[in-house]
Amino acid sequence: MTRNAEAALLAAAAVVASMGVALVNFATGNGFDAQVALTFLVFAVSFGSVHMALRRWAPEGNPYLFPIAAFLAAIGFTEIYRLDPGLAAIQRWSLLLAGAATTTVLLLLRDEGVVMLRRYRYLFLAAAVALLLLPLLPESWPLHGAEVNGSRLWVRLELPMGTRSLSFQPGEIAKVLLVIFLASYLADRHLAMATTGRRIGPIGLPEPRQLGPIIIAATASFAVLVYQRDLGASLLLFALFITMVYVATGRAAYLVTGFVIVAGGGFVAYRAFDHVQRRVVAWLHPFDDFADAGYQIVQGLFAMGSGSLTGSGLGLGRPDLIPAASTDFIFASVAEEMGFAGSIAVLAGFALLVAAGFGIAIRSRDVFRKFLAFGLTIVIAVQSILILAGVLRLFPVTGITLPFMSYGGSSLLANMVLVALLVRTSHGERT
Amino acid sequence: MPALFLNLLKLIFIALIYLFLWQIGRSIGAHIGPSQSVRRSKKGGELVVVRSDTIAGQRFPIGAPAVLGRSEDADIYVDDAYASEFHVRIGVQDDSVVLNDLGSTNGTYVNGRRVTVPTDLQKGDAVQIGKTIIEVR
Numbered sequence: 001m002t003r004n005a006e007a008a009l010l011a012a013a014a015v016v017a018s019m020g021v022a023l024v025n026f027a028t029g030n031g032f033d034a035q036v037a038l039t040f041l042v043f044a045v046s047f048g049s050v051h052m053a054l055r056r057w058a059p060e061g062n063p064y065l066f067p068i069a070a071f072l073a074a075i076g077f078t079e080i081y082r083l084d085p086g087l088a089a090i091q092r093w094s095l096l097l098a099g100a101a102t103t104t105v106l107l108l109l110r111d112e113g114v115v116m117l118r119r120y121r122y123l124f125l126a127a128a129v130a131l132l133l134l135p136l137l138p139e140s141w142p143l144h145g146a147e148v149n150g151s152r153l154w155v156r157l158e159l160p161m162g163t164r165s166l167s168f169q170p171g172e173i174a175k176v177l178l179v180i181f182l183a184s185y186l187a188d189r190h191l192a193m194a195t196t197g198r199r200i201g202p203i204g205l206p207e208p209r210q211l212g213p214i215i216i217a218a219t220a221s222f223a224v225l226v227y228q229r230d231l232g233a234s235l236l237l238f239a240l241f242i243t244m245v246y247v248a249t250g251r252a253a254y255l256v257t258g259f260v261i262v263a264g265g266g267f268v269a270y271r272a273f274d275h276v277q278r279r280v281v282a283w284l285h286p287f288d289d290f291a292d293a294g295y296q297i298v299q300g301l302f303a304m305g306s307g308s309l310t311g312s313g314l315g316l317g318r319p320d321l322i323p324a325a326s327t328d329f330i331f332a333s334v335a336e337e338m339g340f341a342g343s344i345a346v347l348a349g350f351a352l353l354v355a356a357g358f359g360i361a362i363r364s365r366d367v368f369r370k371f372l373a374f375g376l377t378i379v380i381a382v383q384s385i386l387i388l389a390g391v392l393r394l395f396p397v398t399g400i401t402l403p404f405m406s407y408g409g410s411s412l413l414a415n416m417v418l419v420a421l422l423v424r425t426s427h428g429e430r431t
Numbered sequence: 432m433p434a435l436f437l438n439l440l441k442l443i444f445i446a447l448i449y450l451f452l453w454q455i456g457r458s459i460g461a462h463i464g465p466s467q468s469v470r471r472s473k474k475g476g477e478l479v480v481v482r483s484d485t486i487a488g489q490r491f492p493i494g495a496p497a498v499l500g501r502s503e504d505a506d507i508y509v510d511d512a513y514a515s516e517f518h519v520r521i522g523v524q525d526d527s528v529v530l531n532d533l534g535s536t537n538g539t540y541v542n543g544r545r546v547t548v549p550t551d552l553q554k555g556d557a558v559q560i561g562k563t564i565i566e567v568r
Contacts, residue, residue: 005458012451019447023440064459071451313441338445345448352455362543 002063003055009067010051013074014043020078020314027315035085039077042092043070046099050420053106058113058427062360065419068353069404073412075346076405079333082315083326087407094409098416105417106424114425118368121184128177131170132220135228151399152228171224171233172401172414176421178237179375182244187368190248217241218261222269229275232386232398238262239382244375248367283396296323300332300391304343311339326407328399331391346405347388353419354381360426373425376418476528476554478507478521482564485510493567496522498533499560513537513561521552528552528567537561 018040025033047070054061073095081088109116117124134155135145146154146167157166186193217238225234242258269276278293286294286301299322306312319325319333326333335343357377364370380403387402389395401411478491486509491497497506502516509518515535522529530550532539539546540559552558558565 002458009451009455009458012454016447016451019444023444026440027437064455067455071448071455075448310442310445313437314444316437316441338441338448341445342448345445345452348452352452352459356459 003059006063006067007051010047010070011044013047013067013070014040016071017043017074017077020074021081024078024082024315027313035081038092042095043074046095049099049103053103054423057106057110058424061423061427062356064356065353065423068349069416069419072346072349072404075334076330078314079330079337080326080407082337083320083333087326091407094412097409098413101413102416102420105420109424113428114369114372114421117180118184118187121181124177125181128174128181131174131177132224134170151230153230153233169408169410172410175236175240175379176414176418178240179379180372182241183368183371183375186244186248186371190367193245194249194251218265222265225269230399231276231279231396232400235386235398236379236382236400240375240378243378244371247374248371279396283393286393296329297393297397299323300329301393303332303336307336307339309340311337311342313337327401328387328397328406329391330402330405330407331388350384357422360422364425369425373422376422379418380415477568479566479568480563481566482562483510493521493528494523496520496524509560509563511561511563514563518560530558
């Protein structure tokens with residue numbers, strides 16, 4: 001009975017989280033306190049409710065996706081708690097909220113499953129575009145956009161009673177909606193898009209009018225880059241479009257075209273926008289200006305280097321020296337305090353998650369579910385690779401969250417819903 | 432807290448993480464491994480060639496084990512340049528339809544996965560030999 005295995009593994013993930021919190025407490029001299037029990041409770045309630053929903057509405061769905069997600073969330077939560085118990089307290093609420101939202105999504109899909117989503121594709125497209133545009137709302141409105149670290153991808157809702165405000169990143173939700181739209185659109189159009197127009201040598205070119213979606217994708221990604229100054233989301237969106245079209249049509253020409261556009265667009269962006277230029281320079285020569293532009297990358301490198309094989313131990317390193325240690329650079333924090341061993345475990349977790357997702361896509365029989373599973377998986381894959389490569393200095397820092405691990409409610413919620421859609425997709429397919 | 436104790440705790444925690452990953456990896460292995468792909472099938476049915484340049488649409492009842500291949504001497508002739516002379520044997524054994532690859536050069540794929548050991552087939556499975564696809568119905 002695979003769902004029992006899921007329950008056991010989810011409980012184990014909750015134990016990992018509370019053990020981690022206990023370890024941090026030992027290191028700081030607090031010993032066992034309410035935080036340990038509270039952490040276990042929050043993980044148990046959040047993932048437990050999702051688990052019960054799966055038992056009821058997707059009993060044959062893949063039972064390993066949520067345990068892996070819970071495991072990554074546990075490692076991430078431990079590190080967030082270590083960096084700032086105040087943030088961890090907010091993250092606990094996010095976990096509960098994400099669990100509730102995921103359960104709700106599974107409830108809505110209980111009868112027809114993900115196939116139901118196929119009908120509402122233009123609704124999802126409109127919603128995604130609206131969400132992407134939300135951060136551009138003027139500052140004077142109660143619901144307005146906000147700029148954080150030079151990127152305008154936040155929306156803030158000022159609550160009427162005083163100084164409190166709620167912030168979220170609508171782009172995180174938009175990416176899931178876009179995957180649904182693309183899967184639905186391509187399920188109808190992939191045969192037409194696979195036809196060849198002219199041939200140049202061995203490469204068959206697609207019909208010019210079938211290139212429309214690609215051009216729209218490139219324009220949209222570029223717009224995100226220009227108006228929200230968000231390199232990460234821009235690349236993520238474009239990679240999502242290109243890989244989905246490639247997989248749907250099986251035509252390498254789309255991949256080649258996409259790569260050329262990225263290379264060309266990247267060069268233009270590097271020349272035209274100084275926020276892109278700064279990141280590239282900080283990536284190539286972080287030590288030239290280590291006190292300022294290269295500071296984050298350099299601190300990340302030192303943190304990972306000092307982590308050595310098994311790390312400094314939770315609560316015993318100095319990951320607090322890294323800017324954005326609990327969000328973008330959470331991997332560097334983990335690498336410092338849990339060492340090479342801990343970081344490889346995290347990478348293994350992502351690898352297992354992505355492999356299981358692609359497995360679902362391969363086994364799905366109808367094209368919509370195939371494309372949906374593929375698209376959802378590629379979002380996780382590309383997003384984690386982009387930010388991990390940024391932290392490891394294989395790529396400029398793109399400033400997107402590491403799924404499940406980074407501090408942040410929008411990201412957690414969107415990724416949990418994403419995994420729920422994957423599990424629901426695998427329900428009803430033979431394994 | 433003494434440093435030795437904290438160091439020990441650190442290692443225990445990492446061991447716990449790996450224990451968790453090991454459990455997941457093992458479960459996934461059991462989930463997608465061959466043990467699950469051995470499936471029971473009631474009886475017979477037929478083989479339908481769903482993709483082939485020349486023999487698409489042909490049907491063959493499944494009964495006693497029959498050899499499929501490119502040779503004229505094979506029980507079922509598969510007109511495919513990538514098929515071996517005697518490529519694969521399919522037939523009813525012990526109440527289930529069993530597929531045996533006969534050491535073919537280019538392999539036999541069931542639902543896209545290459546099979547090298549005797550494999551039980553179920554209705555709806557797609558058997559690929561070279562470019563030819565045969566469905567169990």
